[in-house]
Amino acid sequence: MLTPNTFRSVEGAYLALLKLATREHEHHITARGNEAREVIGVGFRLSDPRQRLPYLATRKANPVFQFAEALWYLAGHRDLEMIRYYAPSMRSSSADGINLGGSAYGYTLFNAADGDTVSPFDRVLELLRTETDSKRGYLPVFSAAELAVSDNPDVACLAGLHLLARKGRLHMVCNMRANDLDCGLLSDVFSFTMIQEYAAVQLGLELGVYTHFIGSAHVNDRNAERVERVLNEADERRHPQHFPFPAMSARTTPATITRVLEHEELLRTNKARYSADTIASLDVDAYWQQAVLLFEVYRQIEHDQTDAVSRDVLDALRPGLRWLLGHRWPACANAGAEQ
Known part of the structure; x- marks a missing residue:
């Protein structure tokens, strides 16, 4: 039986694919x-999809953006206003400066299509609740119609997500037409495994394995130096960092996502500022309070332009998130030394 390589966390898969595409590329x-090195038709499997963050100092992964993007998807949004606050470069992918197109995966997944009253995501959940061992729980995203738009700046990289309930666990297979291994892969896996876990919570199932297939796996030449630094760090370190990622709250519902995003908007627009104690008293559980803490950190960096993020907010974050923030922003550097 031929199966993709299995990794416990996304970090291992990320490093393996970077090595393959840069040092053993096919094309x-x-x-x-965009000039790039490419391998065709590759994949991997995560045995624990919750381990969705890489702890590599050189890579400087951004958990603020990753949580924001995952929530943006789960809410079914496509507006540029929210997501460009966390990633200004995404504006270049918008044809009208207002909304994103193919890359707004959540808009396709969580909204009913014209003439329908149920979203594709909810329809698949309904199927999996009623048909044991169904093979039909596929959520297509990429559409051939996207190619008919002249000079389309935002064609979906995600072909589709396949949800499979087996023996009390929810597995997911992701099919990508293309993946930028250095810039896109980490955010994609973070968001898609969040969607998988969210679906498992709605169905009352345990989280299964996550499988990721890529048609064109590539590293752009302009990022080659950073990729080499990341690979060198991984080769030279003696003790890789490991911080377990918690399970999503079993009480998570669409209303939970709405409430978290209400707080996100207040912080993004600088209409509120939260202390750790304030966040601890919010109407969201401890799991999602971590996302609000991240948004408060980013509010302080963007709006207050502080030299040092409030210590109480940093201390309330899980150690892995503090580690990542400390390696990305000087204002959080006092957290970066904590292991």
């Missing part, structure tokens, strides 16, 4: 002005 391509 050197130029697509839409």
Whole structure:
């Protein structure tokens, strides 16, 4: 039986694919002005999809953006206003400066299509509740119609997500038409495993394995130096960092996502500022309070332009999130030394 390589966390898969695409690549391509090294038809499996963050100092992963993007998907949004606050470069992918197109995966997954009253996501959940061992729980995202739009700046990289309930566990298979291994893979896996876990919670199932297949797996030449630094760090370190990621609250519902995003908007627009004690008293459970803490950290960095984020907020974060923040922003550096 041929199966993709299995890793416990996304970090291992990320490093393995970077090595493959940079040191053993099959092709050197130029697509839409981007020169890249490429391998075709690769995949991996995560035995524990909750371990969705890499702890590599050189890579400087951004958990604030990753939580924001996952919530943006789960809410079914496509507006540029929210997501560009966390990633200003995404504006270049918007045709009208207001909404995103193909990359707004949540808009396709969590909203009913024209002429329907149920979203594709909810319809698949309904199927999995009633049909044991169904193979039909597929959520297509990429549409051939996207290619008919002249100079489309935002064609979906995600082909679709396949949900499979087996023996009390919810597994998911992700199919990507293409993946930028250095810039896109980490955010994609974070968001898609969050969608998988969210679906498992709605169905009352345990979290199963996550499998990720890529048609074109590539590393852009402009990022080659950073990729090499990341690989060198991984080769040279003696003791890799490991911080367990908690399970999503079993009480998570669509209303939970709405409430978290209400707090996110207040912080993003600087209409509120929260202390750790304030966040601890909010109408969301401890799991989602971590996301609000991250948004408060980013509010202080963006709006207050502080040299040091409030210590109480940093201390309330889980150790792995503090570690990542400390390696990304000087204002959080006092957390970076904590192991």
